[in-house]
Amino acid sequence: RRTAKQIAEDASPPREIGPARVVELLGPERFHSDQITRLEAPGAALGLAWTPFGGEVLTVEATAMPGSKGLQLTGQLGEVMRESAQAALSYVRANAAQLDIDPNFFENADLHVHIPAGATSKDGPSAGITLCTALVSLLTARKVRPGIAMTGEITLLGRVLPIGGLKEKVLAAHRAKIKTVIIPTDNQKDLEEVPIEARAHLIFAPVDRIDQVLALALEPPRPSEAEREEAPPSEETGPSSLESEPLVAKPRA
Secondary structure, eight states: HHHHHHHHOOOOSSSSSOHHHHHHHSSSSSOOOOHHHHOOSSTTTEEEEEEEEEEEEEEEEEEEEESSSOOESSSSSHHHHHHHHHHHHHHHHHHHTTOOOOOGGGGEEEEOOOOOOTTSOOOTTTTTHHHHHHHHHHTTTBOOOOTEEEEEETTTOEEEOOOSSSHHHHHHHTTTTTTEEEGGGGHHHHHHHSOHHHHOOOEEEESHHHHHHEEEEHHOOOOHHHHHHSSOOOOOOOOOOOHHSSOOOOOOO
């Protein structure tokens, strides 16, 4: 409107619009992606959501407290997303031993899953693997690696099913400076719809099963005190496996 007013008043508007001019016209930035994508403790994972206005990066948070097998869900979640959370928890409980989780833990604990931005309604099955990752991260005290976001539906048997809106979700990940996006294998064909400018800055990790997601997303478990005492001292700690080796090759342009 300001530019149109300048033209109407025979004033010469600027021919180029840079970052400073954008702030002058539209005001200060409303959202800060670094706050959204910063994971500081176990029990949090980044998911990707589709909205009518484009893709969005969501933080899924999980915590535990004394109780008895309860599951509380907050963040204005729709029915389908609530069912995804139930499926994720059922998978974790059914496979607790393989995940190095004490199966008896659930007998005396309640779990609470929250997705911030509570004023915004959220629904759909594509947060299934994110919900599962946040729960496993919490219950194993393993943080999610930085720079990873994910999308995919989960089944009770741990399969990862395809989702919709991949283009918008990938663009949201690119805007948030995410480095690696975990996607269902069956969605690889949809990457052709993503502009090459975004694809070139991302690593895509296609998966079929939730155990692949957990292996990619979670930091290695900390060695026990006995293991630390037995291990020989190392002179220098090398880079993490995620930094030293690419997860998967980037898709062709």
